[in-house]
Amino acid sequence: MANGLMGKVAAAGVGVLQYKRAGAPYGERGVLTRAIVAACEDAGLDPADVDGFVSYGDDHNQPDRLMPELGTKEIRLSTSVWGGGGGGLLGAFELAAMAIATGQCKAAVVFRALVQGNSGRLSSAVMAHHVNNHFVAAGITAPAQICALRAMRMALQHNLPQEAVEQLVLADYYHGSRNPEAVSYGQQFDIETYRKSRWIAEPLRLFDCSRENDGAGAILLVSAEHARDLKQKPVYLLGAATGAEKGWGDLLENDDDYTSTGFEPVARRLWEMTGLGPRDIDVTQLYENFTYQGISSLVGHGLISWESAAEDLKFDNLIAPSGKLPVNTSGGNLAQGFIHGINIAVEAVRQLRGQSANPVPDARTCLVCGGPGSPINSSAIFANELP
Amino acid sequence: MDDAALRTGPADAPYWHALSEGRLIMQKCQGCGEWKWPAVSRCGDCGTWEPEWHEIALEGKLFSWTRTWHPFGGTEGIGTPFVTVLAYLPHARDRRLLGLYEGDESLLALDLPLVGRIATTRFGDEDIPAIRWLPA
Numbered sequence: 001m002a003n004g005l006m007g008k009v010a011a012a013g014v015g016v017l018q019y020k021r022a023g024a025p026y027g028e029r030g031v032l033t034r035a036i037v038a039a040c041e042d043a044g045l046d047p048a049d050v051d052g053f054v055s056y057g058d059d060h061n062q063p064d065r066l067m068p069e070l071g072t073k074e075i076r077l078s079t080s081v082w083g084g085g086g087g088g089l090l091g092a093f094e095l096a097a098m099a100i101a102t103g104q105c106k107a108a109v110v111f112r113a114l115v116q117g118n119s120g121r122l123s124s125a126v127m128a129h130h131v132n133n134h135f136v137a138a139g140i141t142a143p144a145q146i147c148a149l150r151a152m153r154m155a156l157q158h159n160l161p162q163e164a165v166e167q168l169v170l171a172d173y174y175h176g177s178r179n180p181e182a183v184s185y186g187q188q189f190d191i192e193t194y195r196k197s198r199w200i201a202e203p204l205r206l207f208d209c210s211r212e213n214d215g216a217g218a219i220l221l222v223s224a225e226h227a228r229d230l231k232q233k234p235v236y237l238l239g240a241a242t243g244a245e246k247g248w249g250d251l252l253e254n255d256d257d258y259t260s261t262g263f264e265p266v267a268r269r270l271w272e273m274t275g276l277g278p279r280d281i282d283v284t285q286l287y288e289n290f291t292y293q294g295i296s297s298l299v300g301h302g303l304i305s306w307e308s309a310a311e312d313l314k315f316d317n318l319i320a321p322s323g324k325l326p327v328n329t330s331g332g333n334l335a336q337g338f339i340h341g342i343n344i345a346v347e348a349v350r351q352l353r354g355q356s357a358n359p360v361p362d363a364r365t366c367l368v369c370g371g372p373g374s375p376i377n378s379s380a381i382f383a384n385e386l387p
Numbered sequence: 388m389d390d391a392a393l394r395t396g397p398a399d400a401p402y403w404h405a406l407s408e409g410r411l412i413m414q415k416c417q418g419c420g421e422w423k424w425p426a427v428s429r430c431g432d433c434g435t436w437e438p439e440w441h442e443i444a445l446e447g448k449l450f451s452w453t454r455t456w457h458p459f460g461g462t463e464g465i466g467t468p469f470v471t472v473l474a475y476l477p478h479a480r481d482r483r484l485l486g487l488y489e490g491d492e493s494l495l496a497l498d499l500p501l502v503g504r505i506a507t508t509r510f511g512d513e514d515i516p517a518i519r520w521l522p523a
């Protein structure tokens with residue numbers, strides 16, 4: 001099993017700017033440029049020395065157009081992961097790390113920018129990948145509806161109680177309420193607010209759904225050796241995997257396991273390449289486009305099982321600093337903000353540096369999962385020390 | 388979105404053609420006997436090109452469902468709330484097809500026996516051939 005990435009590359013800088021949807025004061029490229037410069041300043045690296053650029057989810061910002069403002073001396077890696085959803089999030093880290101580990105480039109940023117005036121609604125862009133007459137004929141025109149059909153099957157097939165789903169929402173909002181950068185900062189979240197929120201598509205209510213923000217995020221990756229010479233404590237990438245196996249994909253809702261979110265083959269490889277297992281994970285950043293999909297991601301990685309879900313998904317168990325299964329310590333996509341998931345990768349780095357608003361004591365490893373339910377999904381494990 | 392962008396691809400053109408004539412046909416590979424869905428021009432299991440189409444009865448069972456309340460763009464011609472069903476087809480090795488649901492919503496449960504009728508769904512200014520699922 002390939003383990004050539006193990007500890008070779010580290011996140012050395014992070015930068016993120018987040019605004020209300022349609023509230024960005026600059027255009028998309030302006031926001032992105034600022035996020036990349038912020039990531040470089042965080043690391044203490046000249047933005048002109050960034051020579052690799054990787055994104056995902058149909059980001060519109062071609063790296064060569066960033067060159068004049070970043071002062072880029074030379075682009076050596078310019079690529080993106082296929083797929084319209086968030087499934088490519090950690091795949092972007094995988095590609096950047098492969099390039100750095102093999103010497104193809106030296107300093108790569110993984111980025112995602114989303115400003116509504118420039119790129120339109122994310123949900124529309126995601127749907128353009130999947131929508132066709134088979135869906136439209138049945139009234140399905142949005143990702144939320146597809147995820148609702150899948151969520152309903154999860155609830156019915158696995159007897160997943162609504163109370164368990166609520167616990168994830170509560171944990172996200174608890175973490176978000178304590179994070180000054182979160183959309184829910186300082187807000188007291190009441191479970192009745194959730195229960196009374198309007199239906200979007202059953203079983204999903206408004207508060208089961210991530211809601212888009214304008215903004216951009218960037219994470220600077222360099223070799224582990226290089227990272228040790230920069231300003232911040234290195235956060236090493238132990239492994240990253242992307243993909244799908246037979247019986248999963250863009251299959252008109254004919255995936256073999258309809259309650260899966262497609263992570264099983266990705267997680268299998270991740271454990272093999274790092275030599276770690278679910279019990280070695282200290283904190284998890286879930287991409288919850290929708291609550292049920294976040295829960296299925298935990299199942300797909302073996303952190304919980306459908307049988308144990310009701311028991312494991314308890315507020316006290318899901319929050320820092322005391323829970324055994326802390327998730328989404330920034331508030332996650334639901335309560336921190338949603339720039340197509342880049343925020344949760346930023347939080348992974350901050351958490352492992354000890355800079356999270358909700359620190360997990362002695363956390364050494366952080367799992368990040370991107371995409372849930374996309375035709376292609378990806379995950380990665382970061383760590384603040386080499387095993 | 389233009390019409391062409393909404394098609395899955397040329398492989399399922401016979402499906403849409405049959406549906407517009409009031410028949411359900413599904414693809415079964417003459418090489419290995421597998422029911423294929425989504426439609427393919429080559430069977431990835433045995434390598435046979437152009438798997439054959441077979442007419443089957445419009446009968447299914449409920450695999451999952453959702454009731455949409457939010458007025459998503461493109462659903463104006465349906466009107467909220469409405470129920471979408473994902474049905475599995477015992478006559479085609481449980482391959483699944485989507486459709487709007489008509490009938491008693493209190494019956495919605497896994498494995499509910501369903502029968503289909505063929506109608507059209509308004510999307511933009513287009514009428515798309517569609518299956519409506521009803522309790523059997």
Ligand SMILES: [Zn+2]
Binds near residue numbers: 419420
């Ligand atoms: Zn075949």
